[in-house]
Amino acid sequence: MSTDPNLASGSGTPVPTCYRHPGRETYVRCTRCDRFICPECMRDAAVGHQCVECVAEGNRGVRQPRTTLGARASGSATPVVTYTLIGICALVYLAELASLRVVWDFMMVGQGIGRTGRMIGVAEGEWYRLVTSMFLHQRPGGGSFSITHILFNMWALWAIGPALEQVLGRWRFLALYLLSGLGGSVLLYLQAPTEGAVGASGAIFGLFAAYFVIGRRLGGQVGPIVFLLVINLVITFAVPGISWQGHVGGLVTGGVLAAAYAYAPDRVRGAVHIAAPVAVLAVLAILVAVKTAELTSGGMLL
Structure with missing residues (x-):
């Protein structure tokens, strides 16, 4: 049984x-x-x-909660993009200290003659310099200025990056940073193509502009960021050897993109947030193409 x-x-x-x-x-x-x-x-x-x-x-x-600008509300989530950008810049800086060839090969220059006597620059098809230069902080000749340069830029990124990343979301914040840096490189290319430059300052100025625009939109305190902007603009034009084109180009690009993010109508906010960075990238690409055609047809050299 x-x-x-x-x-x-x-x-x-x-x-x-x-x-x-x-x-x-x-x-x-x-x-x-x-x-x-x-x-x-x-x-x-x-x-x-x-x-x-x-x-x-x-x-x-x-429905997932969203911030005022459409990003997922993630509370105290780690600002992954901000910390990743800081980490990349730090690693690249170590590579620059190990070999200045990294600087020569990836710095921003529109058109010129390299160390080996060959033509280099964006006009010669090295378009990547428009982007790679924003991760470099060692000048071609070296010098102690580089450590101050990277320390300030990384401090600024650490100070305001997390707040912007939280309110914008990761992909919007990354687009803002990269396009601001690109905007600075493009203005340098348009205005002084034979000058070389390195640094994340264009991207940082774009974040400054975005912090101001978004702060105004959300009713926050913008006095401190205005003070910081004014001080840095004074330094930009008063101290020799600083690329004002990179700073101003980044400032304008970041401000325009942040305005699109902050003031997009609710009913089409998602579409605008996608279209805005695409449109900014397209405009910058057209400007680069026009300037390249001008330089290559005119045979401009250093």
């Missing part, structure tokens, strides 16, 4: 078991699907308990 473990002792009534763990007896039901659940599968609900599957299904139907 055999006995069925699923029958209550002394009766023919089946013992209820958890639908996910058939070997576990339980008398608690999910308040949503009415299936029996064991303590491991219970999730507290407003009334009673729900099973794991019902909780997951319910979460899929809940």
Whole structure:
């Protein structure tokens, strides 16, 4: 004679078991699907308990909270993009200290003659210099200025980057940073193509502009950022050897993109937030193409 473990002792009534763990007896039901659940599968609900599957299904139907500018509200989430950018700049700086060839090969220059006597620069097809230069901080001739340069830029990125990344979201913030740096390189290319430059300052000035624009939009205190901007603009034009084109180009590009982010109408906000960086990139690309055609047709050299 055999006995069925699923029958209550002394009766023919089946013992209820958890639908996910058939070997576990339980008398608690999910308040949503009415299936029996064991303590491991219970999730507290407003009334009673729900099973794991019902909780997951319910979460899929809940709208994710968003910031005023459309980014997912992530509370105290780590500013991954900000810290990654700082890390990249630090690693590249170490590479520059190891070999100045890194600077010569990736610094921003529109058109010129390299160390080996060959033509170099954006006009010669080295368009990547428009972007790579924003991660360099060592001047071609070296010098102690570089350590001050990278320390200030990374401090500024660390100070205002997390707040902007939180309110904008990661991809908007990254687009803002990269396009601001690119805007600075493009203005240098347009205005002084034979001059060389390095540094993330164009991107940083773009963040300054964005902080001001978004701060005004959200009703925050913008006095400190205005003071910081004024001081840095004075230094930009007063101290020899600083590329004002990079700073001003980044400032204007960052301000324009931030305005699109901050003042896009709610009903088309998502579309505007995608279209704005694409449009800025297209305009910058056209300006580079026009200037390149001018330089290559005119045979401009250092």
